[in-house]
Amino acid sequence: MKTINSTPKQDNFRMPGEFEPHAGCWMLWPQRPDVWRNGGKPAQHAFVEVATAISQFEPVTMGVSTDQFIHARELLPDSVRVVELTCNDSWVRDCGPTFVVNDVGEIRGVDWKFNAWGGLLSGAYFPWDQDDLIAHKILQIERVARYDAPLILEGGSIHVDGEGTLITTEQCLLNPNRNPELSRSDIETHLRNYLNIETIIWLTEGVYKDETDGHVDNLCCFIRPGVVALTWTDNESDPQHAVSKMAYQQLSEAVDAKGRRLEIHKLHQPEPLYITEGEGAGIDMLPTSSLRQEDKRLAGSYVNFYIANGGVVMPVFNDPHDKPAFETLQQLFPNRRIVTVPGREILLGGGNVHCITQQQPATAQL
Amino acid sequence: MKTINSTPKQDNFRMPGEFEPHAGCWMLWPQRPDVWRNGGKPAQHAFVEVATAISQFEPVTMGVSTDQFIHARELLPDSVRVVELTCNDSWVRDCGPTFVVNDVGEIRGVDWKFNAWGGLLSGAYFPWDQDDLIAHKILQIERVARYDAPLILEGGSIHVDGEGTLITTEQCLLNPNRNPELSRSDIETHLRNYLNIETIIWLTEGVYKDETDGHVDNLCCFIRPGVVALTWTDNESDPQHAVSKMAYQQLSEAVDAKGRRLEIHKLHQPEPLYITEGEGAGIDMLPTSSLRQEDKRLAGSYVNFYIANGGVVMPVFNDPHDKPAFETLQQLFPNRRIVTVPGREILLGGGNVHCITQQQPATAQL
Numbered sequence: 001m002k003t004i005n006s007t008p009k010q011d012n013f014r015m016p017g018e019f020e021p022h023a024g025c026w027m028l029w030p031q032r033p034d035v036w037r038n039g040g041k042p043a044q045h046a047f048v049e050v051a052t053a054i055s056q057f058e059p060v061t062m063g064v065s066t067d068q069f070i071h072a073r074e075l076l077p078d079s080v081r082v083v084e085l086t087c088n089d090s091w092v093r094d095c096g097p098t099f100v101v102n103d104v105g106e107i108r109g110v111d112w113k114f115n116a117w118g119g120l121l122s123g124a125y126f127p128w129d130q131d132d133l134i135a136h137k138i139l140q141i142e143r144v145a146r147y148d149a150p151l152i153l154e155g156g157s158i159h160v161d162g163e164g165t166l167i168t169t170e171q172c173l174l175n176p177n178r179n180p181e182l183s184r185s186d187i188e189t190h191l192r193n194y195l196n197i198e199t200i201i202w203l204t205e206g207v208y209k210d211e212t213d214g215h216v217d218n219l220c221c222f223i224r225p226g227v228v229a230l231t232w233t234d235n236e237s238d239p240q241h242a243v244s245k246m247a248y249q250q251l252s253e254a255v256d257a258k259g260r261r262l263e264i265h266k267l268h269q270p271e272p273l274y275i276t277e278g279e280g281a282g283i284d285m286l287p288t289s290s291l292r293q294e295d296k297r298l299a300g301s302y303v304n305f306y307i308a309n310g311g312v313v314m315p316v317f318n319d320p321h322d323k324p325a326f327e328t329l330q331q332l333f334p335n336r337r338i339v340t341v342p343g344r345e346i347l348l349g350g351g352n353v354h355c356i357t358q359q360q361p362a363t364a365q366l
Numbered sequence: 367m368k369t370i371n372s373t374p375k376q377d378n379f380r381m382p383g384e385f386e387p388h389a390g391c392w393m394l395w396p397q398r399p400d401v402w403r404n405g406g407k408p409a410q411h412a413f414v415e416v417a418t419a420i421s422q423f424e425p426v427t428m429g430v431s432t433d434q435f436i437h438a439r440e441l442l443p444d445s446v447r448v449v450e451l452t453c454n455d456s457w458v459r460d461c462g463p464t465f466v467v468n469d470v471g472e473i474r475g476v477d478w479k480f481n482a483w484g485g486l487l488s489g490a491y492f493p494w495d496q497d498d499l500i501a502h503k504i505l506q507i508e509r510v511a512r513y514d515a516p517l518i519l520e521g522g523s524i525h526v527d528g529e530g531t532l533i534t535t536e537q538c539l540l541n542p543n544r545n546p547e548l549s550r551s552d553i554e555t556h557l558r559n560y561l562n563i564e565t566i567i568w569l570t571e572g573v574y575k576d577e578t579d580g581h582v583d584n585l586c587c588f589i590r591p592g593v594v595a596l597t598w599t600d601n602e603s604d605p606q607h608a609v610s611k612m613a614y615q616q617l618s619e620a621v622d623a624k625g626r627r628l629e630i631h632k633l634h635q636p637e638p639l640y641i642t643e644g645e646g647a648g649i650d651m652l653p654t655s656s657l658r659q660e661d662k663r664l665a666g667s668y669v670n671f672y673i674a675n676g677g678v679v680m681p682v683f684n685d686p687h688d689k690p691a692f693e694t695l696q697q698l699f700p701n702r703r704i705v706t707v708p709g710r711e712i713l714l715g716g717g718n719v720h721c722i723t724q725q726q727p728a729t730a731q732l
Contacts, residue, residue, distance in 0.1 A: 002444040066432060066452045069499060073506075078368040082506050084450045086432045133435060140439075140448050141507060 002145045004108070007193040013100035013108055014196040017162030018307045019224050021362040023107075024059035025308065026138060027051055028356070029072045030090040031065060034125065036349050037282030046345035047090070048075050050306075050313060050353055053339045055079045057308035063087060063134065083141060088116070088131045089124070091351060093217065094154030096358035097135035097146070100196065105363045108145045110194050111135035112153040117212050118177035119152075124211065124350070142360070151190045152178045156215040156355050158191070161225040164198040164257025166191060171205035171214030178213075199257040203247045207231060208240040210299040211350045218301045218352070220247060223265070223332045226256060231301040232266035240269060267328055270319035273298040279348055300343070304352035305329065307359075312336050315343025315352045367505075369512045370474070373559040379466035379474055380562040383528030384673045385590050387728040389473075390425035391674065392504060393417055394456040394722070395438045397431060400491065401455055402715050403648030412711035413456070414441050416672075416679060416719055419705045421445045423674035429453060429500065449507060454482070454497045455490070457717060459583065460520030462724035463501035465510070466562065473729045474511045476560050477501040478519040483578050484543035485518075490577065490716070508726070517556045518544045522581040522721050524557070527591040530564040530623025532557060537571035537580030544579075565623040569613045573597060574606040576665040577716045584667045584718070586613060589631070589698045592622060597667040598632035606635060633694055636685035639664040645714055666709070670718035671695065673725075678702050681709025681718045 008014065027047060030036045036043040051060045055077060063085025064072040073082045087095070094117070097109035114132040116123035139146045157172045172178070173187055182190075188200055206214025220230045228251060232244045244266075251264050275296050302325040305314035312333050316322040322340070330338045346352050374380065393413060396402045402409040417426045421443065429451025430438040439448045453461070460483070463475035480498040482489035505512045523538045538544070539553055548556075554566055572580025586596045594617060598610045610632075617630050641662050668691040671680035678699050682688040688706070696704045712718050 001447050066496070069503065073502070081367050081509055084452060084503055086450060086452075130432070136439070137435065137450055143447055 001140055001143055003148050004145050008100045008108065008110065008147060009193045009196045011102070011108075012196075013102045013106070014162065015098055015100050015160050016361045017160055017222055017225065018359055019222065020162055022058045022309050023360045023362045024061060025054050025306070026092050026096055026358045026360060027060060027062050028085060028087045028090040028092045028134065029062055029064040029068055030349060031068050032089055032125070034284040034286045035089055037279055042345050043349055044072070044075060046342060047356065049341045050346070050356065051080050052077055053313045053341050054306060054308050054311075054357065056339070057311035063092065063138070085134055085137055086130045087134055088128050090349075091156070091355050092134065092358045093156045093351075093355045094212075095131040095134045096155060097138055098155055098195065099144070099359070099361050100147075101361050101363055107361060107363045108147060109135060109139040110147045110149050111139065112149045112151055114154065115152050115178070117154065118175070121177040123177070147194060149190065149194045151182070151187065151194070154212065154215065155358060156212060156217040156351070158195070159216055159221050160195060160197060161222045161256060163225045165201065165225070166195060166197040166199070167201045167203065167216050167220060167222070167228070169203045169206045169214045169216050169219070172212065172216070175213045197257065199255070201251070201254045201256070203250050205243055205246075207299045207301050208238075208243055209297045215355075217354045218299055218304050219243070220251065221303055221354075225258070226260045227263045227265070227332070229265045229267050229303055229329075229332065231269050231303045233269050238272065265328060265332055267302045267325050268321050269302065270300045270317040270321050273300040273317060273344070273347065275348060298347050300347055301352070302329075304343075304354040306353045306357045307333075307336070310336055312338045313353055314338060314340055315346065316340040317343050317347075367509055367511070369514050374466045374474065374476065374513060375559045375562045377468070377474075378562070379468045379472070380528065381464055381466050381526050382727045383526060383588055383591065384725055385588065386528055388424045388675050389726045389728045390427060391420050391672070392458050392462055392724045392726060393426060393428050394451060394453045394458045394500065395428055395430040395434055396456040396715060397434050398455055398491070400650040400652045403645055408711050409715055410438070410441060412708060413722065415707045416712070416722065417446050418443055419679045419707050420672060420674050420677075420723065422705070423677040429458065429504070451500055451503055452496045453500055454494050456715075457522070457721050458500065458724045459522045459717075459721045460578075461497040461500045462521060463504055463512070464521055464561070465725070465727050467727050467729055471729045473727060474513060475501065475505040476513045476515050477505065478515045478517055480520065481518050481544070483520065484541070487543040489543070513560060515556065515560045517548070517553065517560070520578065520581065521724060522578060522583040522717070524561070525582055525587050526561060526563060527588045527622060529591045531567065531591070532561060532563040532565070533567045533569065533582050533586060533588070533594070535569045535572045535580040535582050535585070538578065538582070541579045563623065565621070567617070567620045567622070569616050571609055571612075573665045573667050574604075574609055575663045581721075583720045584665055584670050585609070586617065587669055587720075591624070592626045593629045593631070593698070595631045595633050595669055595698065597635050597669045599635050604638065631694060631698055633668045633691050634687050635668065636666045636683040636687050639666040639683060639710070639713065641714060664713050666713055667718070668695075670709075670720040672719045672723045673699075673702070676702055678704045679719055680704060680706055681712065682706040683709055683713075
């Protein structure tokens with residue numbers, strides 16, 4: 001339960017790839033009515049589906065703000081642990097800890113600073129004080145020692161291969177709304193120190209209209225070391241085409257920490273998705289929250305899946321591309337069962353399955 | 367994380383004695399200004415002393431309401447785990463779970479109903495909704511299955527020897543402000559079913575001026591099976607004398623579940639303690655909280671100690687009886703180290719060390 005003043009690099013801890021074995025998965029219960037339509041009720045049911053799907057593969061813990069504890073406990077299956085974790089919103093990928101492990105089975109957690117994807121400049125809401133405590137609280141519950149990292153960073157803005165390589169985007173990590181006082185080189189140093197990685201693959205930008213300023217986890221992810229999936233569209237008139245094409249080129253030119261060229265698999269995106277008038281009308285419009293216009297394009301992507309022990313939980317959108325995406329993932333993960341969950345309701349809130357989950361790696365002790 | 371519809375008796379689970387091995391100890395952070403003087407700040411320091419003392423012997427977890435998480439984490443030693451557990455007040459002995467174990471190393475928890483020591487009739491505050499969730503939340507954090515007991519009961523109103531015997535008081539358990547619809551026989555049946563005990567020793571009443579309606583844990587407790595400690599005064603003009611004398615007689619006449627007569631050890635109480643004008647002035651006076659008059663007698667007792675793994679943490683009052691009480695406890699617990707903590711600040715809030723702690727028994731798996 002200690003906060004440690006050194007860094008994971010100094011202590012020989014590293015962030016494992018998501019495809020490495022997990023002790024379990026963390027989630028946070030959605031409820032804020034200025035993000036989730038209809039008082040968060042449809043989203044709560046969508047989160048229950050995700051938690052239920054993941055709990056087939058590994059233990060799931062749902063963090064819940066004080067006033068929703070009983071309701072969440074009632075809705076979730078018995079196998080899901082429900083703990084009180086007051087939050088401003090429900091994106092544990094971004095405000096949760098990044099767990100790091102060492103070679104003798106110990107685990108620690110990196111607690112990044114969080115400013116709701118842009119702070120007072122362009123953050124999604126104010127305040128974000130409770131979100132910023134989530135990592136610390138999770139580490140306390142798990143009796144895991146904590147590194148207090150001096151960097152504003154969300155878990156969704158990075159992916160690692162567990163073997164020294166990190167992928168991220170310039171649009172997010174170099175955005176002046178995150179760490180304006182730090183240079184690219186400063187940020188790279190922090191990533192190296194707190195994740196114990198050697199090689200950083202910088203992509204230019206994330207998925208078109210992604211509200212996170214281009215989190216990599218909606219664009220591209222590691223299937224395993226040396227192999228990545230990239231969201232794609234063949235439609236050259238779609239602004240996403242240029243984004244994916246540039247990312248493809250950058251990934252093609254990259255060499256990972258082990259000196260490998262990357263094998264890149266395209267996951268064709270769903271047809272462009274838009275929030276409907278009815279959906280938008282269900283969201284509280286407040287001066288402190290970002291406006292959700294009707295007909296706004298949503299950043300739908302199949303890459304926003306969660307890798308569990310022996311499984312993958314992927315969002316689907318009742319779209320013709322659902323089936324090919326499912327089949328591609330099943331080929332890419334021959335030893336895992338691919339489970340689909342409805343992704344639209346989560347997408348309306350601004351993310352998807354990967355954004356609302358955070359893996360806790362397994363250790364030798366578990 | 368399941369709620370079980372049977373009873374511990376049906377499933378062969380029993381409540382262990384407090385002197386049996388622990389996995390750890392739970393506490394709740396004090397903060398309500400209508401119970402704790404000066405915004406709870408002196409009490410918080412007193413609780414830190416108790417947590418620090420117990421953590422020498424076993425792991426301590428401090429539950430904290432949302433707004434005090436950072437402050438509690440700052441004040442407590444690293445070895446104490448701090449978790450979010452929103453509460454109305456800080457008496458985990460009374461609102462926490464009663465853990466039960468079986469012979470093959472499994473643990474479950476009994477979640478009693480809680481009404482703040484008397485509900486709308488004469489409870490200490492309103493509402494008590496968050497206190498009533500504490501047991502459930504603790505069991506969720508620990509991934510321990512839960513029995514939902516249909517009885518209003520506080521942990522401080524019972525003591526067991528772990529071998530089939532329970533001691534309680536009529537003043538509390540038969541009080542119409544707890545379970546007015548249940549007869550003595552109904553209540554006995556619930557105790558037998560949910561604690562798996564056979565013999566109930568009924569004492570008439572608890573310590574003079576105890577605000578809990580006579581919780582047994584301030585009056586009398588098991589040192590080990592067959593041996594009890596009883597708070598005492600030789601001063602016949604003190605109303606406590608008649609209370610202790612009657613309890614002594616009832617304990618003398620009792621036969622425990624194993625057919626033993628009890629060995630009774632007197633712990634002479636501190637000299638009568640009264641809240642001062644200055645102390646009383648520091649407490650918010652609200653219509654919904656019980657009034658603390660200046661010069662009110664406090665229910666000070668050395669029996670209100672906590673038995674930890676290899677230790678005992680006892681309250682002292684800067685009183686001539688502190689030393690004899692310490693020496694008696696050291697004789698009664700020859701294999702445990704007796705540690706003293708200042709008890710006055712906790713007593714001002716209405717209880718003492720035992721009232722603010724709840725043991726979690728060890729299991730074979732731990």
